[in-house]
Amino acid sequence: MxxxxxxxxxxxxxxxxxxxxxxxxxxxxxxxxxxxxxxxxxxxxxxxxxxxxxxxxxxxxxxxxxxxxxxxxxxxxxxxxxxxxxxxxxxxxxxxxxxxxxxxxxxxxxxxxxxxxxxxxxxxxxxxxxxxxxxxxxxxxxxxxxxxxxxxxxxxxxxxxxxxxxxxxxxxxxxxxxxxxxxxxxxxxxxxxxxxxxxxxxxxxxxxxxxxxxxxxxxxxxxxxxxxxxxxxxxxxxxxxxxxxxxxxxxxxxxxxxxxxxxxxxxxxxxxxxxxxxxxxxxxxxxxxxxxxxxxxxxxxxxxxxxxxxxxxxxxxxxxxxxxxxxxxxxxxxxxxxxxxxxxxxxxxxxxxxxxxxxxxxxxxxxxxxxDSDGDLHLIGRKKNIIISGGINIYPEEIEEFFFNQIGVIQSMVIGEKHYILGESPVVYLTINNEFNIKNIYNQSTKFLSRYKIPKRWYKVKNIPLNNTGKVIRTFKPELLHSEVILDLL
Structure with missing residues (x-):
């Protein structure tokens, strides 16, 4: 049949x-x-x-x-x-x-x-x-x-x-x-x-x-x-x-x-x-x-x-x-x-x-x-998630992967915050454990991320909102996360 x-x-x-x-x-x-x-x-x-x-x-x-x-x-x-x-x-x-x-x-x-x-x-x-x-x-x-x-x-x-x-x-x-x-x-x-x-x-x-x-x-x-x-x-x-x-x-x-x-x-x-x-x-x-x-x-x-x-x-x-x-x-x-x-x-x-x-x-x-040259697809991020900072497109998923690969980071979420000159600047919310070393990770970020991609504020939070397929939920109010600023580069 x-x-x-x-x-x-x-x-x-x-x-x-x-x-x-x-x-x-x-x-x-x-x-x-x-x-x-x-x-x-x-x-x-x-x-x-x-x-x-x-x-x-x-x-x-x-x-x-x-x-x-x-x-x-x-x-x-x-x-x-x-x-x-x-x-x-x-x-x-x-x-x-x-x-x-x-x-x-x-x-x-x-x-x-x-x-x-x-x-x-x-x-x-x-x-x-x-x-x-x-x-x-x-x-x-x-x-x-x-x-x-x-x-x-x-x-x-x-x-x-x-x-x-x-x-x-x-x-x-x-x-x-x-x-x-x-x-x-x-x-x-x-x-x-x-x-x-x-x-x-x-x-x-x-x-x-x-x-x-x-x-x-x-x-x-x-x-x-x-x-x-x-x-x-x-x-x-x-x-x-x-x-x-x-x-x-x-x-x-x-x-x-x-x-x-x-x-x-x-x-x-x-x-x-x-x-x-x-x-x-x-x-x-x-x-x-x-x-x-x-x-x-x-x-x-x-x-x-x-x-x-x-x-x-x-x-x-x-x-x-x-x-x-x-x-x-x-x-x-x-x-x-x-x-x-x-x-x-x-x-x-x-x-x-x-x-x-x-x-x-x-x-x-x-x-x-x-x-790529073999015809394989590589996914970078969502069009609607793009952060436009000083006219440059920034894909938050790329930055999130960097943080996820660092020792001491459990989960990360990058979004854009309003900036009076750039329009938006990337910031990161992190859930971390005792192995987290902010100095080491910041030094790594300067080696692996372009300067404009390095988040200008780093927040520590207890939980990052995820949907049922494990994707980060970006449509939320940041103030509800009860965050603590652990690094401010602004």
Missing amino acids: CDFLVHSLLQNSALKTPNEICVQYKNDSWSYIELYNHCLKIKKYLDEIIVVERRNIGIHFNNDPSFLISFFGILMAGHTVVPIPYYSTQTEVERIIHFCDIKILFTDKKFSSTHVNTTDVSFVVSRYRNNTLDFKSPLINKNSPALILPTSGSTGDPKFVMLSHYNIYSNAIAHGREIQHNSNDIFIITMPLSFSSTITTQILSCIYSNVKFHIVPLPLFPRAILNYIEKYKINCLAAVPSFLMNLIEAIESYNYKIDFKLSFITISGAPVTQRLNKQLKEIFPKTDVIQTYGLTEASPRVTMMRRGYQKLCCGKPVDGVEIKINKQESKREGEISVRGVNIMIGYYKNKKLTQSTFNKNWLRTGDIGYL
């Missing part, structure tokens, strides 16, 4: 390897045929209660098999899935329900809303018997929307991305082919199931490759995850940098003996620093550390390092994807633009934003990067 529909990936595996284990959760597991049977029950339930042609249907679960069952069942019935992040507040959930025109919500939580019918997956699954499998689906166009995903990008303003079946299907297969799973791989999901990266490059890519994957409920505690990996012989995972930093800290703090081998770690959500890459190589010397680049609007995978790569970069485009750098004058870097079969339909109920995001079929990402 090759109709380019997302749920056909599960259908194909249920036909080819029906009794192989697909997913494990705690001490329970489901074969492909068992998972598919449960999904068919959701489809049958929706067929009975919905008479209109298409609906947007919400799903709101922690990392749990109920997410998978409702996700595939909704798609099989010909509807569009709206995954709502489990950590959302009730107000945020209500806002998504209203904006995305959701009338049915699969969830294990109780809501006071009168605008939506809530349904428990276990109720639906227990309602129907396992009948003869029917692999027929309603007539669905591959270009029709399969997912509507909330994303805030780096601005904090919620947007809702519409991805078609073909967007997601093609991107999942492209990622799966590049990652080169083998039959012995056992994958663990460490990110929320509602993320586009989790859906496409983990769940669907594993199903396409017939790889068993484990779902672990959130929140994840590093030491528990290490024990889980060892117990279930996990040999591959995907994670965001902040999760891996916490994992490394736990290994070092508890003198944890690594008795397992990882085939690969794919990293997304934020750039990998030299320091993090070095730490991972020291702890897992035979593991492929694969940095990737993508965004929800691209389903999400755009580029990735190939297996065996030693150079730290974002790699080359996956199959079906093109990138170009919109350079200014003689500069090597510029805004990254993307086009391909993975690019979104548009933003839900926002034609104006959709039109402004595209330039002649090229998606403008808002990210700044460059291509």
Whole structure:
């Protein structure tokens, strides 16, 4: 079967390897045929209660098999899935329900809303018997929307991305082919199931490759995850940098003996620093550390390092994807633009934003990067984060990486402060430990950073705000950080 529909990936595996284990959760597991049977029950339930042609249907679960069952069942019935992040507040959930025109919500939580019918997956699954499998689906166009995903990008303003079946299907297969799973791989999901990266490059890519994957409920505690990996012989995972930093800290703090081998770690959500890459190589010397680049609007995978790569970069485009750098004058870097079969339909109920995001079929990402002589992508920062000091563009991410690579620095955040002559000047907020030596680090900064890039004020803070993918949240009020000035160069 090759109709380019997302749920056909599960259908194909249920036909080819029906009794192989697909997913494990705690001490329970489901074969492909068992998972598919449960999904068919959701489809049958929706067929009975919905008479209109298409609906947007919400799903709101922690990392749990109920997410998978409702996700595939909704798609099989010909509807569009709206995954709502489990950590959302009730107000945020209500806002998504209203904006995305959701009338049915699969969830294990109780809501006071009168605008939506809530349904428990276990109720639906227990309602129907396992009948003869029917692999027929309603007539669905591959270009029709399969997912509507909330994303805030780096601005904090919620947007809702519409991805078609073909967007997601093609991107999942492209990622799966590049990652080169083998039959012995056992994958663990460490990110929320509602993320586009989790859906496409983990769940669907594993199903396409017939790889068993484990779902672990959130929140994840590093030491528990290490024990889980060892117990279930996990040999591959995907994670965001902040999760891996916490994992490394736990290994070092508890003198944890690594008795397992990882085939690969794919990293997304934020750039990998030299320091993090070095730490991972020291702890897992035979593991492929694969940095990737993508965004929800691209389903999400755009580029990735190939297996065996030693150079730290974002790699080359996956199959079906093109990138170009919109350079200014003689500069090597510029805004990254993307086009391909993975690019979104548009933003839900926002034609104006959709039109402004595209330039002649090229998606403008808002990210700044460059291509090296091998054609590999390197990410520098966000266009909207640029600090303009005396007419010179400064990328805060470049300065943050310098600080992160210094002994005694746990986390850093660079932003622009108003300056009466320069317009803006860079300042840095630091979380530090007892090994921090301000004199040594300042001396290092004069060697590795141009003079105009050296932050003019250094602040010590207890915590730096991060989002759920480990990216620094820059839309905040600095006075709320309760900072202490430890160096003033103004």
